[in-house]
Amino acid sequence: MDEGEGGVIHTRGLTKRYRGGQLAVDGLDLTVPAGSVFGFLGPNGSGKTTTIRMLMGLVEPTSGTARVLGHAVPRSSRAVLPRVGALIEGPALYGFLTGRDNLLRYDAADPAADPRTRRARVAAALDRVGLTAAAGKKAKAYSLGMKQRLGLAAALLQPRELLVLDEPTNGLDPQGMREIRSLVRELASDGTTVFLSSHLLDEIEQVCTHAAVMARGRLVTQGAVAELAAGARGRLVVTTPDAGEAARVLKEQGVGDVVADEDRVTGDPPERDLAEVNAALVTAGVRVRGFGLERASLEDAFVALTGEGFDVAG
Amino acid sequence: MSRAEAAVRAPSPLWTLGLLRSELAITFRRWRTLALLGVLAAVPVLVGVAVRIETGGGSSPGHGGGGDGPAFITQITNNGLFLVFTALAATLPFFLPMAVGVIAGDAIAGEANAGTLRYLLVAPAGRTRLLLAKYAATMAFCLVATLVVAVSALAVGALLFPLGDLTTISGTRIGFAEGLGRALLIALVVAASLTGLAALGLFVSTLTNSGIAAMATTVGLLITVQILDQIPQLHAVQPYLFSHHWLSFADLMREPVYWDGLLKNLQLQALYAAVFGSAAWARFTAKDITA
Numbered sequence: 001m002d003e004g005e006g007g008v009i010h011t012r013g014l015t016k017r018y019r020g021g022q023l024a025v026d027g028l029d030l031t032v033p034a035g036s037v038f039g040f041l042g043p044n045g046s047g048k049t050t051t052i053r054m055l056m057g058l059v060e061p062t063s064g065t066a067r068v069l070g071h072a073v074p075r076s077s078r079a080v081l082p083r084v085g086a087l088i089e090g091p092a093l094y095g096f097l098t099g100r101d102n103l104l105r106y107d108a109a110d111p112a113a114d115p116r117t118r119r120a121r122v123a124a125a126l127d128r129v130g131l132t133a134a135a136g137k138k139a140k141a142y143s144l145g146m147k148q149r150l151g152l153a154a155a156l157l158q159p160r161e162l163l164v165l166d167e168p169t170n171g172l173d174p175q176g177m178r179e180i181r182s183l184v185r186e187l188a189s190d191g192t193t194v195f196l197s198s199h200l201l202d203e204i205e206q207v208c209t210h211a212a213v214m215a216r217g218r219l220v221t222q223g224a225v226a227e228l229a230a231g232a233r234g235r236l237v238v239t240t241p242d243a244g245e246a247a248r249v250l251k252e253q254g255v256g257d258v259v260a261d262e263d264r265v266t267g268d269p270p271e272r273d274l275a276e277v278n279a280a281l282v283t284a285g286v287r288v289r290g291f292g293l294e295r296a297s298l299e300d301a302f303v304a305l306t307g308e309g310f311d312v313a314g
Numbered sequence: 315m316s317r318a319e320a321a322v323r324a325p326s327p328l329w330t331l332g333l334l335r336s337e338l339a340i341t342f343r344r345w346r347t348l349a350l351l352g353v354l355a356a357v358p359v360l361v362g363v364a365v366r367i368e369t370g371g372g373s374s375p376g377h378g379g380g381g382d383g384p385a386f387i388t389q390i391t392n393n394g395l396f397l398v399f400t401a402l403a404a405t406l407p408f409f410l411p412m413a414v415g416v417i418a419g420d421a422i423a424g425e426a427n428a429g430t431l432r433y434l435l436v437a438p439a440g441r442t443r444l445l446l447a448k449y450a451a452t453m454a455f456c457l458v459a460t461l462v463v464a465v466s467a468l469a470v471g472a473l474l475f476p477l478g479d480l481t482t483i484s485g486t487r488i489g490f491a492e493g494l495g496r497a498l499l500i501a502l503v504v505a506a507s508l509t510g511l512a513a514l515g516l517f518v519s520t521l522t523n524s525g526i527a528a529m530a531t532t533v534g535l536l537i538t539v540q541i542l543d544q545i546p547q548l549h550a551v552q553p554y555l556f557s558h559h560w561l562s563f564a565d566l567m568r569e570p571v572y573w574d575g576l577l578k579n580l581q582l583q584a585l586y587a588a589v590f591g592s593a594a595w596a597r598f599t600a601k602d603i604t605a
Contacts, residue, residue: 018602053432053602053603053604056432056435056436057435057436057438058432058435058436058602058603058604059602059603059604060600060602077438078438078440081436081437081438082437082438084436086433086436088432088433088436089429089432090429092428092429092430092432092433093428093430094340094428094430095428096343096344096345097340097343104336105336105339105340106433106434106437107437108332108333108335108336109333109336109433109434109437109438109439109444110437110438110439111332111333111438111439111440111443113332115332151433154433
C-alpha cells in the first residue's frame, strides 16, 4: 500500500485564501489514519468544506500540500478520485432525470468505471441506500432525505478506499440519520476509511473513532475521540434535597465552580479522594440521593477548546 | 479493491466516449432542448404556409408584394427544395445561433448552478475531458438543430410545392438529386458556421456559476455582433465578426461553386473555436469550483 506514510489523508500547512482576501483555511496539518471513522468538526464557516474541496481537487490550495491515498492532490486527482466516494455540501442531482439515470450519468463521468457492469453497480448502490423502489422516479420529485440517499449511492458506485461525507445526515429525519450511521459503521467495518464532517457533536461521538476540530480556519485539535473527550475534565454531580448545605460543604472540601440548581449541585472535582468528599457531606447531615462523576462529552471538550458554542457561524 | 486499482491504472482507451454519450443524452433529453428544436422546426412551416397563401397556390409571386425577403424565397413556388435554403437563410441570423447560445452558455454554468459540476469533477470526469465532451455535445446540437430546420423545410416544401430540377443562382439547371446533395452540404456548412459561437458560449459558460447569466450574455453578444455587422463605419472590423460570412452558404448554389466566402467563413469559425476554446480551457482548468 502506498499510503502507509502519514495516513489516508495527510496535509501539511494547507492554506486557502480566496481571491477576496478571506482566509478560509489556515495552515492545516491533518492526518487521517487508515481504517478510521474520522469526524471533522467545526461550526459553519470554519473551513471544513473548503478543506474537503481542496482534498477533492476542486479548489487549488494557496500554499501547503495535501496527499490523499498517498498521492498529491490536486496534481494526481485523476488517479486518486476513482478510489474515493464523496458527498460534498449536500447532494446535487439532475431533476429531469430519474434517480437511476442520475447514477448512470455520474458513473459515466468516471473513466475508471467499467461500462459493462454499470447497470448492476447502479442497482446495487440504489439497493444499499434503500432507493430501489423510487429508482424510476424523477429526482425533482425526491424528498430531501431521498436526495441525500441518492447522493450517498453515487459515492458507493464502486468499492472505495475512502469515503468523504460532508454533513451526510443533513435534512434527514431521526430514522434516516440512524440508517446513515449504521451504513457508515458497516462501510467502516469493511475497511473503508470514512471522513465525516459534521456540526453535530453527538453524531461524531456515536460513530467516529477519531476526530479533528476546526475553528476559524485553524485546526484546534485532532486525535482519538476517547482521548479528546478525556481531555476535558468531568463534573462532580451531587443530587440532594439539601442543595444549599451541600454547596457549602463542597466548597469547604475544595470543589471549584460550585453551581446549585434545585436538587442538583455540580462542581469541578477536587484533587482529593471523592469518597472523603462524600463522607464529609454525610457527616454534615446532607441527605445524598446521588453522588458521582459525570463524564465529559465531546461537546464539553469542544467548548473547552474553542471557548464558543457550537452553532455559532465563525 | 485490486480490481478497482487495476481499472484506475488502465482506463478504457475510449475514455471520453462514455461521458460524451451521457452528455448527448443529457442534452437531448431536456425539455428545453426539445422546445428549442420544436421552434426551429416550426419556422419552415410558417414560411412555407405564408408563401403558399400569398401566392394562392402554384402561380408566381407578384413582385410588388415581397421584394426582399430571405434569399431564395421567390423560387419556393417553383421548387419546394428552395424552402430548405430559404428556411436556413431565415434562421441562421438569429434563431439558430440563439438556440446554440442557450445550449453552449448553459453547458458548464448550468452544471455549476445545479451543483452537479462538483460531482462530475470528483467522479472524476477530468476538467479537459468534461470540457471536450461539452463542446462536442454543443457541436452535435448545432448539427441537429440545422438538420431539424432543413428536414422540416424539405417536408413542408414537398407537401406544399412541386419538386424537381432546379435553377442555380448562376442560371444553370441541376437535377433534383444533386439539388438534394447541395441542400445537405449547405446544412453542414450552416452547422459549421455556428461552431465559433459555440466556443464563445462555452467560454462565457466557464466564467460564471449562473446558467441564465451565461445564456443571456452569449445571446447578447450574438445580437451585438449582428448589429455591429450592420454599421458601415465599422467595415474594418466586420471581417472578424463571427457572423460576417454566415450567409456565404448561398454560394454553394452557384455553378461552379464560389468557394471564397465559404472558406473565409470556415477559417473564421476555426479561429474562434481555437481562441475561445483555449480560453475556456485555460479558465476552466484553473478555476476553483466553489458551487
